[in-house]
Amino acid sequence: MIRIAVVGATGRMGRTLIQAITESKGCQLTVATDRPDSSLVGADVGELAGLGKMNIVLSASLDNCLDQFDVVVDFTRPEHTLHNVALCQQSNRAIVIGTTGFSDEQKQQLQEAAKTTSIVFAPNMSVGVNLCFKLLELAAKVMGDDVDIEVIEAHHRHKVDAPSGTALRMGEVVAEALGRDLKTCAVYGREGITGERDRKTIGFETIRAGDIVGDHTVMFAAEGERVEITHKASSRMTFAQGAVRAAKWLAKKEPGLYDMQDVLGLR
Ligand SMILES: NC(=O)C1=CN([C@@H]2O[C@H](COP(=O)(O)OP(=O)(O)OC[C@H]3O[C@@H](n4cnc5c(N)ncnc54)[C@H](OP(=O)(O)O)[C@@H]3O)[C@@H](O)[C@H]2O)C=CC1
Numbered sequence: 001m002i003r004i005a006v007v008g009a010t011g012r013m014g015r016t017l018i019q020a021i022t023e024s025k026g027c028q029l030t031v032a033t034d035r036p037d038s039s040l041v042g043a044d045v046g047e048l049a050g051l052g053k054m055n056i057v058l059s060a061s062l063d064n065c066l067d068q069f070d071v072v073v074d075f076t077r078p079e080h081t082l083h084n085v086a087l088c089q090q091s092n093r094a095i096v097i098g099t100t101g102f103s104d105e106q107k108q109q110l111q112e113a114a115k116t117t118s119i120v121f122a123p124n125m126s127v128g129v130n131l132c133f134k135l136l137e138l139a140a141k142v143m144g145d146d147v148d149i150e151v152i153e154a155h156h157r158h159k160v161d162a163p164s165g166t167a168l169r170m171g172e173v174v175a176e177a178l179g180r181d182l183k184t185c186a187v188y189g190r191e192g193i194t195g196e197r198d199r200k201t202i203g204f205e206t207i208r209a210g211d212i213v214g215d216h217t218v219m220f221a222a223e224g225e226r227v228e229i230t231h232k233a234s235s236r237m238t239f240a241q242g243a244v245r246a247a248k249w250l251a252k253k254e255p256g257l258y259d260m261q262d263v264l265g266l267r
C-alpha cells in the first residue's frame with residue numbers, strides 16, 4: 001500500500017486529490033498539509049474535502065511527518081514545491097509535482113534534485129493532454145514550416161501564472177519537432193502595430209475568465225486550411241487521477257526526473 005501525502009490540501013487540486021486517493025486502490029492518504037498559519041490546521045481532512053470524517057488531521061507542514069508517507073503529491077506554488085523537494089531529498093521520499101509557473105532557474109534546481117530523488121514533474125496530468133502532446137509532434141512534423149502556429153489557452157480567474165504550464169509545454173513540443181528554440185521564437189500576446197506575422201514564430205494567447213477548468217488549442221494555419229488540436233478539461237478529477245497514477249508508478253522507480261509521458265508509457 002503506497003502512503004501518500006498531499007500538500008496544499010485545502011486548494012482546488014488539494015481537495016480533489018484527497019477524493020481521488022480515497023477512491024483509488026493500492027494507496028492511502030496518510031498526511032495532508034496546508035500553510036502553518038491556516039485556521040484549518042487540526043481540522044479533519046475528510047470533512048474539509050466534503051467526504052466525511054477520515055481521522056487524518058490537517059498538518060501545518062510536511063517537516064514533522066516525513067516518516068508517515070512514501071510519495072508526496074504537490075500542486076501548490078514553485079517556492080513551496082522546492083521546499084518540499086528538499087525535504088524529499090533529505091528523507092529519501094518521492095514527489096509528484098503538478099505545480100506550474102517555475103522559472104528556468106527553478107527548473108534547473110528540480111533537475112539537480114532528481115539526481116538523488118524520484119520526481120514526476122508534469123504541467124498536465126490528464127491522459128488526454130498527454131495524448132495531445134504526441135499528436136502535436138506529428139502535426140508539426142507533417143505541416144512543418146508552411147503553417148502559422150498559435151497556442152490558445154483559457155483558465156479560471158484565480159490562476160496566477162500565464163501562459164499555462166501546459167501551453168508552454170505544447171509550444172516546446174512543437175518547437176522541438178520543427179528544430180526551433182521556443183525561447184527565441186515565442187510571441188506572447190499582440191498589441192498595436194505588430195507588422196505582418198513571421199511564420200517562424202509560435203504565438204501564445206491567454207484567456208482568464210470565470211470557472212474554466214482548462215482549455216488548450218494549438219492551431220496550425222495554412223493558406224486554405226487549418227488543423228486545430230484541442231483539449232478541454234471539464235473536471236479537475238482528470239488531473240487528480242493522473243497524479244495518483246503517477247504516485248503509484250513513481251513509488252517503484254529509481255531517482256530521476258520523469259513526466260507523464262513516462263508514466264503513461266508514451267515516450
Ligand atoms: N499538472 C496538472 O495537471 C495541474 C496543475 N495545476 C497547478 O497546480 C497548482 C495549484 O493549483 P490550484 O489547486 O488551482 O491552486 P490553489 O491556490 O487552489 O491551491 C494551492 C494550495 O497550495 C497552498 N500553498 C501555496 N503556497 C504555499 C506555501 N508557501 N506554503 C504552504 N501552502 C501553500 C495554498 O494555500 P493558500 O490558499 O493559503 O495560499 C493552497 O492550499 C498551480 O500551479 C496550477 O497551475 C493545476 C491543475 C492541474
Ligand SMILES: O=C(O)C1=N[C@H](C(=O)O)C[C@H](O)C1
Binds near residue numbers: 124159213215
Ligand atoms: O491552474 C490550473 O487550473 C491548471 N494548470 C495547469 C497548467 O498551468 O497547465 C494545468 C491545467 O490546465 C489546470
